[in-house]
Amino acid sequence: MERLLEILLRRVIVDGALKVTTASGRSFTVSTPPRAGPPPAPLAVRFTSAEAERGIILDPELKLGEAYMDGTLVMEAGSIADLLALLMSQPAAFNPSVPAKAFHVLRRLGRRIAQFNPPERSRRNVAHHYDIDGRLYSLFLDHDRQYSCAYFEHEGQSLDDAQLAKKRHIAAKLVLDRPGLKVLDIGSGWGGLALYLAEMAGAQVSGVTLSQEQLALATARADERGMAGHVSFALRDYRDVEGPFDRVVSVGMFEHVGVAHYGEFFRKAKSLLKEDGVMLLHAIGRSDPPGVTNPFIARYIFPGGYIPALSEVTPHIEKSGLVVTDIELLRLHYAETLKAWRQRFLARREEAARLTDERFCRMWEFYLAASEMGFRHQGLNVFQIQLARRQDAVPLTRGYIAEAEARLRRAEAGCATPLRLAGE
Known part of the structure; x- marks a missing residue:
C-alpha cells in the first residue's frame, strides 16, 4: 500500500x-x-x-x-x-x-438525491452549519459577520473594508434609486446586508433565514440600532414568502438550493418581484462543466449544498421568464476572503479549541484552506447575476453602478456609528 x-x-x-x-x-x-x-x-x-x-x-x-x-x-x-x-x-x-x-x-x-432540499431538510442542513456556537464565527469573520465573498477594490484592503465594499456593490446593483423601496433578503444571515440597505439607502427590508441563531442575532441588531420599523427578520423558507417586492437580493444562499429546485427558485423569485422589480443573486459558481459537491464539504460542512456551473443556472432563469440584465464574475475575490478568514481563525485557534475541540479546529482549518485553494486553482468563482422582469428595469449602461457606489460612500461617511454586532 x-x-x-x-x-x-x-x-x-x-x-x-x-x-x-x-x-x-x-x-x-x-x-x-x-x-x-x-x-x-x-x-x-x-x-x-x-x-x-x-x-x-x-x-x-x-x-x-x-x-x-x-x-x-x-x-x-x-x-x-x-x-x-x-x-x-x-x-x-x-x-x-x-x-x-x-x-x-x-x-x-446520486447528486440529485443528495441535493433534494424540501423545506424541512433545508432547515436541518442550515442548522448543521449555522446553529452552532455563534462565538466561533466572531473569531474569524469581519465585525459585521459577513459570511460570503468580500469585494476587494484594491490590493491590501482590509477584510472589514472589503466586506463593506461588497454590500455597497450589491446595493448599487439593486438600483435603490428612491427611499422606501420594499426589499426581500433571501438568506439574510446575521442581518448585516439588510441593515445596510435600510440605513444607507432608506429601504424597507424583510429578511428570511432558516437559522434560529442567525434570526435571534439579526433581530437583536435591528432593535439595538433602532431600525425595527425599517428592517424585520423571520424564520421562513423563501418558498413561503408572499410578495410583491420592489427588489429581491440573495447572497450566499443559492448554493443550498439544490439543482432539482433551481426552476422552483427562479419561478418563485419572479412571482415575488413587482413588474419593474430588480433582483441580485450573489452565489458561488464554477467555470467548469457541472460536477458534484466535494464529499468532505458535503459530509462535514454544507450538507445538501452544491456549487453550480452557469450552464445549470441560466436555463432555469430563461424558463422562469426573468431577464438577465447583468452578470459579473468575481473570480479570486473569494480566495482572498477565505485566506483572511483562515489567517484570523488560526490567530485565535486556542479560543476556537476552547469553544469546540481539536478535531473540530482541524476540520475547520481544512475546510477554509481547501475552499481557498478551490478558488485559486480549480475554477471556482462567484457570480453576481442581476435579474428583472423587464429589460428597461435597470439603466442602459453600467455607469449607474459607480454613481450609486459614490452616493453610498457619502451616506456611509455621514453615518453616526458603524453597523456592529449587537452587544459590541
Missing part, C-alpha cells in the same frame, strides 16, 4: 516537492524542479495509520480531509493550506486514480 501511495503521488506532483513518512516509518520524497521562480518551501507530512494511507489512495477527495481532521495525517513542515495548494495546483489533480474516478461517478449519479 505504501508503494501505491508513492506511485500515486509521483504521478500527481509534477511541479514541487513533498516528503512523506509512512505509518511504518519509511520515508520518501517526491520532488520535481519548479516550472518557474525559486524552489518552494519544503513540505513534509507523516501518516500515523496505514488506514489513512489506504483511504487517500482510494478516495482522496474525502479521506485527505478526514485524515487531517482525525490526526492521522500530520503536517511536519508547512501547513495544510500549503499541502492543498501543492496538490490542487497540479495538472493531474483533474485526472484522479481509477478508484477515485469510481467514487466520483457514484457521487454524480
Whole structure:
C-alpha cells in the first residue's frame, strides 16, 4: 500500500516537492524542479495509520480531509493550506486514480438525491452549519459577520473594508434609486446586508433565514440600532414568502438550493418581484462543466449544498421568464476572503479549541484552506447575476453602478456609528 501511495503521488506532483513518512516509518520524497521562480518551501507530512494511507489512495477527495481532521495525517513542515495548494495546483489533480474516478461517478449519479432540499431538510442542513456556537464565527469573520465573498477594490484592503465594499456593490446593483423601496433578503444571515440597505439607502427590508441563531442575532441588531420599523427578520423558507417586492437580493444562499429546485427558485423569485422589480443573486459558481459537491464539504460542512456551473443556472432563469440584465464574475475575490478568514481563525485557534475541540479546529482549518485553494486553482468563482422582469428595469449602461457606489460612500461617511454586532 505504501508503494501505491508513492506511485500515486509521483504521478500527481509534477511541479514541487513533498516528503512523506509512512505509518511504518519509511520515508520518501517526491520532488520535481519548479516550472518557474525559486524552489518552494519544503513540505513534509507523516501518516500515523496505514488506514489513512489506504483511504487517500482510494478516495482522496474525502479521506485527505478526514485524515487531517482525525490526526492521522500530520503536517511536519508547512501547513495544510500549503499541502492543498501543492496538490490542487497540479495538472493531474483533474485526472484522479481509477478508484477515485469510481467514487466520483457514484457521487454524480446520486447528486440529485443528495441535493433534494424540501423545506424541512433545508432547515436541518442550515442548522448543521449555522446553529452552532455563534462565538466561533466572531473569531474569524469581519465585525459585521459577513459570511460570503468580500469585494476587494484594491490590493491590501482590509477584510472589514472589503466586506463593506461588497454590500455597497450589491446595493448599487439593486438600483435603490428612491427611499422606501420594499426589499426581500433571501438568506439574510446575521442581518448585516439588510441593515445596510435600510440605513444607507432608506429601504424597507424583510429578511428570511432558516437559522434560529442567525434570526435571534439579526433581530437583536435591528432593535439595538433602532431600525425595527425599517428592517424585520423571520424564520421562513423563501418558498413561503408572499410578495410583491420592489427588489429581491440573495447572497450566499443559492448554493443550498439544490439543482432539482433551481426552476422552483427562479419561478418563485419572479412571482415575488413587482413588474419593474430588480433582483441580485450573489452565489458561488464554477467555470467548469457541472460536477458534484466535494464529499468532505458535503459530509462535514454544507450538507445538501452544491456549487453550480452557469450552464445549470441560466436555463432555469430563461424558463422562469426573468431577464438577465447583468452578470459579473468575481473570480479570486473569494480566495482572498477565505485566506483572511483562515489567517484570523488560526490567530485565535486556542479560543476556537476552547469553544469546540481539536478535531473540530482541524476540520475547520481544512475546510477554509481547501475552499481557498478551490478558488485559486480549480475554477471556482462567484457570480453576481442581476435579474428583472423587464429589460428597461435597470439603466442602459453600467455607469449607474459607480454613481450609486459614490452616493453610498457619502451616506456611509455621514453615518453616526458603524453597523456592529449587537452587544459590541
